[in-house]
């Protein structure tokens with residue numbers, strides 16, 4: 001007999017939708033609220049490494065990834081002129097997990113929405129959360145919603161992203177930290193790009209990977225002291241003027257001028273649960289996208305949280321155990337992203353030599369623990 005809890009999930013991104021699916025499978029009753037008035041998923045594409053595809057397949061969207069996304073068999077590292085530094089074989093790197101996939105955010109979101117067990121209440125957020133525990137009787141969390149409604153839940157899950165509102169009830173000192181880079185993302189047609197490909201310049205990188213239907217997701221980043229000092233998308237072509245012709249052609253497409261802009265940030269707090277409120281996904285541990293582990297960590301959070309709560313017992317203890325189980329793995333990912341970021345400030349020639357002779361070992365070391373089940 002599973003532990004039947006009433007759970008509120010705040011936020012219907014990847015983390016929130018995956019959490020709703022995983023909890024419902026464990027026999028829990030779930031409500032989902034989402035601040036935006038409609039379902040949307042801006043920000044171009046997602047590269048999903050083997051552990052990500054494994055977690056999404058276990059959740060039930062493996063077929064959809066195969067139909068809408070594109071298999072990504074290799075990663076190619078190049079210098080800015082397009083000279084190959086290293087080729088990484090994804091099947092070898094992710095052995096024992098699943099094949100890597102590139103997909104648009106819209107397609108992944110649609111796949112998760114198809115399997116989410118309850119209608120998402122759009123245009124609604126939480127105004128207040130109060131743990132009703134008088135020492136004699138624990139009545140769970142009393143919630144007031146922005147539309148005037150109220151509710152009582154055994155657990156509230158904050159899956160509301162990097163600028164989480166729920167985080168103030170868990171760890172008001174934690175917040176997003178700027179990592180010294182800004183990035184632009186866009187989707188365009190480029191059927192000839194059949195693998196994850198990166199061109200590395202001094203303090204800049206441009207990457208492209210297939211996302212299905214002959215399209216690619218392009219990502220350009222630049223090191224800058226603050227997001228306010230970032231150049232506008234219109235000057236991207238100038239910034240990458242010394243790059244390979246293929247990069248310049250991709251930046252010359254109309255989609256590049258409408259690129260989605262964001263600073264690169266992380267959330268580093270270690271307190272993800274307080275009383276009966278818990279954080280998952282980016283709200284708990286957003287990290288630089290340079291390891292492409294955001295979706296994997298969010299979906300793994302969802303399944304481990306559902307498993308932890310289903311075990312039964314004192315709810316606050318179960319949430320603490322969930323955090324203990326997830327912290328080492330998400331911290332590992334963040335440490336690897338920091339390590340990768342440090343290569344950006346190396347002299348270009350030295351970095352190129354390092355990748356030419358050591359990229360395989362660096363990839364193996366960075367990703368190996370993530371092949372294990374969470």
Ligand SMILES: Cc1cc2nc3c(=O)[nH]c(=O)nc-3n(C[C@H](O)[C@H](O)[C@H](O)COP(=O)(O)OP(=O)(O)OC[C@H]3O[C@@H](n4cnc5c(N)ncnc54)[C@H](O)[C@@H]3O)c2cc1C
Pocket residue numbers: 010011012013014015016033034035036045046047048052124125126159160161162163164165166183185262280281282283286289292293294295296298
């Ligand atoms: C530039 C960039 C590139 C990336 N590339 C990759 C990649 O290639 N592969 C990969 O795996 N990951 C990538 N990531 C990370 C990935 O996007 C996230 O880690 C992943 O989507 C998990 O997000 P989430 O659901 O936790 O948060 P979000 O996607 O931010 O979802 C949060 C949801 O909560 C809603 N919300 C916010 N506030 C409230 C509120 N107060 N009340 C109710 N709802 C609210 C939002 O509207 C949103 O729907 C990238 C990230 C960035 C920034």
